[in-house]
Amino acid sequence: MNGNSYLARKIHSLLGVIPLGLFLIEHMITNFSAYEGGPEAFKDSVTFLNELPLVFFLELFGIWLPLLFHGVYGLYVAYQSNLNTGRFQYGRNWAFTLQRISGVITFIFIVWHLWQTRVQVALGNVSHEELGGLMHDVANNAFFFVMYIIGVIAATFHFSNGMWAFLVSWGITIGPRAQRISSYIWMGVFVICAVMFLMSLAAFRGDEFKDAASAALAWANLV
Numbered sequence: 001m002n003g004n005s006y007l008a009r010k011i012h013s014l015l016g017v018i019p020l021g022l023f024l025i026e027h028m029i030t031n032f033s034a035y036e037g038g039p040e041a042f043k044d045s046v047t048f049l050n051e052l053p054l055v056f057f058l059e060l061f062g063i064w065l066p067l068l069f070h071g072v073y074g075l076y077v078a079y080q081s082n083l084n085t086g087r088f089q090y091g092r093n094w095a096f097t098l099q100r101i102s103g104v105i106t107f108i109f110i111v112w113h114l115w116q117t118r119v120q121v122a123l124g125n126v127s128h129e130e131l132g133g134l135m136h137d138v139a140n141n142a143f144f145f146v147m148y149i150i151g152v153i154a155a156t157f158h159f160s161n162g163m164w165a166f167l168v169s170w171g172i173t174i175g176p177r178a179q180r181i182s183s184y185i186w187m188g189v190f191v192i193c194a195v196m197f198l199m200s201l202a203a204f205r206g207d208e209f210k211d212a213a214s215a216a217l218a219w220a221n222l223v
C-alpha cells in the first residue's frame with residue numbers, strides 16, 4: 001500500500017466515526033422524538049437543529065462533504081477488495097464481507113433518502129414543519145417502508161461493525177480478548193440503534209402525523 005492510499009484510508013476511517021458516526025447517533029435521537037413525543041416533539045427537534053448558528057456550514061462540513069468522501073472512497077475500497085480474503089477467522093470474514101455489502105446498501109439508501117427529505121426542503125417543496133407529514137407518507141407507503149427498514153438496518157450495522165474495525169485498526173483493541181469483548185459491545189449497539197430507528201419509523205405511520213401533513217407536500221412529485 002503506498003503512502004497516499006494509507007493516508008486516504010486513515011481519513012476514510014476517521015470520518016466514519018467523526019463526524020458521521022456522531023451524526024448517525026444524533027439523527028437517531030432526533031427521529032426517536034417522534035416516537036417519544038409525537039409530531040410536536042419531532043417538530044421541536046427539527047426546529048432546534050435548523051436554528052443552530054451557521055447551520056449550512058455545519059451540514060456542509062459535518063455531514064455532506066464527509067459523507068461524499070466516505071461514501072465514494074468506500075465504494076472504491078469495496079470494489080477493489082476481495083470479498084472473502086481468508087485473512088480472518090470465520091466470524092470476522094463474514095463481518096468483513098457484510099461491512100462492504102452494508103456500505104453499498106447504505107450509500108444507495110442515503111442518496112435516495114436525501115433526495116426525499118433534505119433536497120425537497122432545499123427546493124422549497126416541503127417546509128421543516130411538514131417533514132413529519134412527509135415521513136408519515138413515506139412510512140405508509142409499503143415499498144418505501146421496506147426500503148427504510150433495509151436502509152436503517154444496513155446503516156446501523158455498518159456503523160457498529162465499522163466501530164469494531166476502527167478500534168482494531170487504530171490499535172485500541174489489540175488482543176483477542178479485547179476484540180471479542182468489543183464485538184459483543186458493538187453488536188449490542190447495533191441492536192439498540194436499529195430498534196430505535198425502527199420504532200421511530202413505526203411512529204411516523206400513526207394518524208397523528210397525518211395532521212402534520214399538508215397539501216403543499218406535493219407527494220406525487222416524490223414518487
Ligand code: HEM
Nearest residue numbers: 024031046059063117118121131135151152155197200201
Ligand atoms: C427511521 C429512519 C429515518 C427517518 C425517519 C429519517 C428522517 C429524516 C428527515 C426528516 C430528514 C430531514 C431533516 C432536515 O432537513 O432537517 C433526514 C435527513 C437526513 N438523513 Fe435521515 N432518517 C432516517 C434514517 C436515516 C439513516 C439510517 C441515515 C444514515 C446515515 C440517514 C441519513 C440522513 C442524512 C445524511 C440526512 C441529511 C441531514 C442534513 O443535511 O441535515 N437517515 N432524515
